[in-house]
Amino acid sequence: QGRSRVAVPICAVAQPFRSAQVSRAGASTANISQAARSSTIPQAVATPADRKSATYKRTPNQYDLYTLNTWLLREEQNGTIDNELAVVISSIALACKQIASLVNRAGIANLTGGAGEQNIQGEDQKKLDVVSNDVFKNCLASSGRTGVIASEEEDLPIAVEETYSGNYIVVFDPLDGSSNIDAGISVGSIWGIYEPSEDCPIEAMDDPTKMMEQCVVNVCQPGKDLVCAGYALYSSSTILVLTVGQGVWGFTLDPMIGEYILTHRDVKIPESGKIYSFNEGNSAMWDQNTQDYINSLKDPKAWDGKPYSARYIGSLVGDFHRTMLYGGIYGYPADAKNKTGKLRLLYECAPMSFLAEQAGGLGSTGQVRVLDILPEAVHQRVPLFIGSKKEVEYLESFTKRQ
16 A cells, blocks of 8 residues: 555566656656665576576487488588588488389379380380489489489480589489389389599580590499498388498388488398398209209208298399398399399499498308409499308308319
8 A cells, every 4th residue: 555556667677677767658657665766676697507407408209200311410420421422312312202202103103014115234124214213313413412423224324514512423223123113012222322533524524435434434433432322122111221331221211201210220130041032043044053052051951950941022122121131141143144143233233232241241243242343334244142241151152162
């Protein structure tokens, strides 16, 4: 009773209250008591303790997502990759998203069946082979970080004119196992990335002869020089598996948010595994050592009554992915028809062998380490045996016999 109500301006809350008069709408100026004048409202000052308690502490929960972009950022911060390589990997991941969508809709988008053409190896191209190749080329070119690309579907490597920096060399099989598409069986994409080279200057792009001499030769690098390799599996889910030379990591595409989520941390191939993946329809055309090896796997007496199991999809990506997770061996030997092997060294065997070794496995031709081979041609073929370390070593005990 007798005290006047004081309306305090909002801006005064954070400062000492020293005003002797306060205007009030619709009322005359009121005198403020001595007690009110002498009182102050303390200034809000954040102490170090307050700042510490206000820091957000990240804890795992049901909404915690570790995406491919987050992983790339961490690798860049750790100095494992540079920004240019991260951009190239992101562009490949985008291409794989597009191809996954096309594969899922192939039956209703009239993308099944043949394209009526053959690639440089004389293989009939499927419609999705052609489309997937265009998707890869477009994404890599638009990244601005790719200098030269080499594809299974192209006769020669292609120089990318839109590059701005980076100039990485990318080799890829845009759609491996495409003969399975019409049956809805797993297919995939495979790629490898090499360091940019000073031997393939931009001025060589306008001269086809100079490009052949410098750029094409530069594409043919041994697999041990890869800076990144990976594959995408298009199946019940889309799984992207890659390595940058520091282990193998797998990401599953979440179609609800359109992001790759880390689902396979630091993948390791089991040291051994009783599954073999060979096309035994060609066994009569294999050399005797390879036939003896396969026969030994099927001999119950050699394995305490439990011989190896055969699993073969006919898609390198699908068969290798199972081998990566369960252990065992995948093989495509040379035969009487394909005397030097069937699979391509540059963009199939080398990237897969790099992944296998990063996961603790091996990749071999039966005679030498795949990653040590210097390609002599872009589409060079070699035999391939890849998988668990002990299984590949056991195979070599047969194939290296005189």
